[in-house]
Amino acid sequence: MPRICDYEGSHYRTEFWEGHNRRYEDGVERVAIQNLLPRHGQRLIEIGAGFGRLADLYAGYRQVVLVDYARTQLEEAQRYLGQQNKFIYVVADIYQLPFVDSFFDTLTMVRVMHHLADVPTALREVQRILAPEGNALIEYASKFHLKALARWVLRQQNWNPFDRAPLEFVELNFDFHPTWMRQQFAAAALSIQETRTLSHYRLDFLKRHIPLAWLIKLDSWAQPTGNWWQLAPSVLLKAKAIKPICSFPTGIFCCPTCRSTKFYLTERPTIADQLFICHDCQQGWAFRDGIYDFKTAIALH
Ligand SMILES: C[S@@+](CC[C@H](N)C(=O)[O-])C[C@H]1O[C@@H](n2cnc3c(N)ncnc32)[C@H](O)[C@@H]1O
Numbered sequence: 001m002p003r004i005c006d007y008e009g010s011h012y013r014t015e016f017w018e019g020h021n022r023r024y025e026d027g028v029e030r031v032a033i034q035n036l037l038p039r040h041g042q043r044l045i046e047i048g049a050g051f052g053r054l055a056d057l058y059a060g061y062r063q064v065v066l067v068d069y070a071r072t073q074l075e076e077a078q079r080y081l082g083q084q085n086k087f088i089y090v091v092a093d094i095y096q097l098p099f100v101d102s103f104f105d106t107l108t109m110v111r112v113m114h115h116l117a118d119v120p121t122a123l124r125e126v127q128r129i130l131a132p133e134g135n136a137l138i139e140y141a142s143k144f145h146l147k148a149l150a151r152w153v154l155r156q157q158n159w160n161p162f163d164r165a166p167l168e169f170v171e172l173n174f175d176f177h178p179t180w181m182r183q184q185f186a187a188a189a190l191s192i193q194e195t196r197t198l199s200h201y202r203l204d205f206l207k208r209h210i211p212l213a214w215l216i217k218l219d220s221w222a223q224p225t226g227n228w229w230q231l232a233p234s235v236l237l238k239a240k241a242i243k244p245i246c247s248f249p250t251g252i253f254c255c256p257t258c259r260s261t262k263f264y265l266t267e268r269p270t271i272a273d274q275l276f277i278c279h280d281c282q283q284g285w286a287f288r289d290g291i292y293d294f295k296t297a298i299a300l301h
Pocket of ligand 1: 006008049052067093110115
């Protein structure tokens with residue numbers, strides 16, 4: 001299995017966002033998502049949702065599934081978002097998603113791609129769970145941006161931004177070349193409709209001297225240029241899943257190990273509120289304190 005960047009137990013919300021002068025980054029991501037996300041829909045899934053920072057953008061969706069590999073991130077999301085029936089919390093790995101084929105009409109994934117060691121497998125899973133013509137909004141960190149180009153020209157950086165291979169600059173932190181990323185989307189039958197570049201003005205000097213609202217506005221004007229060139233450190237792609245029309249799935253979950261859709265339920269109050277047992281491979285998956293856990297299989301005997 002690919003290596004995974006595990007956020008279990010991390011304090012991502014307070015150690016990265018709150019009090020760390022990142023309102024500009026948060027603001028420009030929100031503008032881009034609001035512009036590309038269909039306003040209304042039935043079933044939206046966010047992969048790598050963390051503490052639910054962006055979940056308020058999904059108000060027009062009937063059902064919202066927040067997935068993360070780290071259970072503690074979803075526990076934080078439960079506290080952050082409060083009691084709202086529309087959210088379903090699922091611990092799962094993007095490489096083995098526990099959802100039936102073609103279930104979701106919309107998918108979002110922001111600040112997750114840069115942790116993925118196996119992008120082709122992740123995109124195949126994304127495409128599999130999207131309905132035909134379903135929309136994916138996926139952000140990735142680019143290696144081909146103005147600062148990297150300038151540093152390379154001035155010989156202050158030893159890696160070449162023109163090289164299309166992914167760059168792992170710190171363990172499990174990757175920057176990607178836009179051309180390479182487009183190839184991966186095409187290979188996964190995800191047809192790119194729109195490209196937005198984000199965070200054009202991510203410079204401490206500008207963040208200090210230009211009012212936040214102006215900087216976000218300036219970035220929002222620059223974002224659509226992503227359809228023609230990509231020279232910013234972050235890129236958001238909107239893509240459609242290309243697949244044959246299929247019958248509408250009824251259940252939501254499948255077994256992440258064997259893909260069976262047949263489960264039976266047992267009560268095991270000492271372990272979980274409920275255990276879902278896969279009828280075919282007999283692995284057990286827990287539902288505990290409002291969170292489905294499809295990461296840790298529970299031995300039945
Ligand atoms: C940088 S945080 C971004 C959180 C959120 N998307 C945001 O923008 O605020 C990355 C998240 O991706 C999750 N993640 C990393 N690898 C994953 C995987 N293989 N499957 C599911 N989630 C994963 C981490 O647990 C973490 O919560």
